[in-house]
Amino acid sequence: MQPQRIGVVGAGYVGLTTAACLAELGHDVVCADTDTAKVEALASGEIGLHEPGLRELVVKNAHRLQFVTDTAQAMSDVDFTFVCVPTHVVESVVTAAPPDCRLVLKSTVPAGTAAKYPGVVSNPEFLREGHAVEDFLNPQRIVVGAQDERLAREVAALYETTGAPVVVTDNTTAEVVKYASNCFLALKLSYVNTLAELCERLGADIDGVTEGMRLDDRIGGSCLEPGPGWGGSCLPKDTRALLATAAEAGVEFPTLEGALTTNGHQPRRVVDRVRAETGALRGKKIGLLGLTFKAGTNDLRESPALKIAELLGQEGARLTAYDPCVTGDLDGIEVRTSAVEAARDADVLVVLTEWPEFAELDWPELAGHTATPVILDTRGVVPEDKVTEAGFRLVRTGR
Structure with missing residues (x-):
């Protein structure tokens, strides 16, 4: 053309x-x-x-x-x-x-x-x-x-x-393709997050589980990384929209309702694991690594990291954070200019966004600045051998 x-x-x-x-x-x-x-x-x-x-x-x-x-x-x-x-x-x-x-x-x-x-x-x-x-x-x-x-x-x-x-x-079919695609991804992400919780209870390793799943062509390899929940401008909005469309058409959609319910559970689950490491959260200092809903963007819309921060704040935790694409303090969060500053005197570090640079941090330096060298990695992004060698105790989603 x-x-x-x-x-x-x-x-x-x-x-x-x-x-x-x-x-x-x-x-x-x-x-x-x-x-x-x-x-x-x-x-x-x-x-x-x-x-x-x-x-x-x-x-x-x-x-x-x-x-x-x-x-x-x-x-x-x-x-x-x-x-x-x-x-x-x-x-x-x-x-x-x-x-x-x-x-x-x-x-x-x-x-x-x-x-x-x-x-x-x-x-x-x-x-x-x-x-x-x-x-x-x-x-x-x-x-x-x-x-x-x-x-x-x-x-x-x-x-x-x-x-x-x-x-x-036709027009309507094209419109449904968009919703159907995004909502299927939401279903898949909620499914793997529940699998991760199950692995924690059973003593299994979610990474090994998903490795075995990816080799099945019927399943595919995308959207099998467990995390603190899904967010952003599309998946939450589109799942709610398709549910509303189905309701107007008189169609029940319990699988999609379940995906939303599961996703709403994830931030509380992260907070529970933080509390398990620190005890009562009031007065504890929590260092957050990552605030955007995913790596590669400065988008904070419906970010699970912010929901987790809100819940931690409600229990009296003091929050500092570092994100490569976020500047300026947010409600209840003191945003720092480096991971080291976010980690200073922290009782626990929590990785909430899968920024690749978090895998390359100077872990001995971070360990030297924390009050307690503990990392809760909700994204599976930090290298286990390097952080443990630096003196951290690593807690990961799905283990």
Whole structure:
């Protein structure tokens, strides 16, 4: 396909990634956002998101990537306009579009939304925070839904240089694919977290269990790492949304309800293990390593680390923390500029985010600064041999 003129409405996480990556694929893109300060920053190559490779793409493709504050510019004189705004404002954007505007919904919307608007194409995103650029440019699949198959295939052709398999279907089916995918991941994560708890009770090792599971092609290797619970902007929202959709349709979905219940249990389980190491938490100093909901992002939305911190604070613990992408104190948490400072005089260190750099910390130095050299690793990221050699006692999820 020849390069197309593309409009993108919304310069948030999905919108900015979409705009920059479509420009990288050779299309001319105008990206609109009502936040003037954000647009000015983007025009100068500065982005507020921590997303590997994204700033480089914005700078590299500046000659075919324009940022504006007038949404009409992203809907006029373009071949397609991608809508990448929060769910609650999608309808206002769609209804404000000129009649000849060919809209493509990237936003995650309730099933049946696009079908209400003739000519609108559904093209859900499958971007992992921390891997968004990689996922966009090397997608596992492209899903496009529309009432007009010809129009759907024109949208699919925008991605043809990626070589990804294409699923062309109707709008509602495409919308359900997004929810079904995310909710399946939520189910899988909740399942492995419960397995980890079972392993602790039985004296088994979750790492060995999941190693044996991964070799089964029917199961696959992804989302089998136990942790303190799942969070972020997508999985919690999408599981609740699919449950609501099922309820409206008169369909019971106990497996998905169970995944949410299991996930809600995880922060309390971590706090119980911290208490088992320190005794009563009141007055104890807890050093937290990691605050974002996952590594590779500065996103704190529905982070299990923050829920755990809240519960620890409610029991009177004093909290210090270090995260490579978080600066400035948070409610009840003194955020430090290094792991050493977070560990100073701590009664226990708790690893809550799987930042790779946590595997390379100077463990003897950290041990020398703690009041009690104990680490609770909820992510399985720290090297057992190095931390124990440094004098720490290591407690890990699933053991």
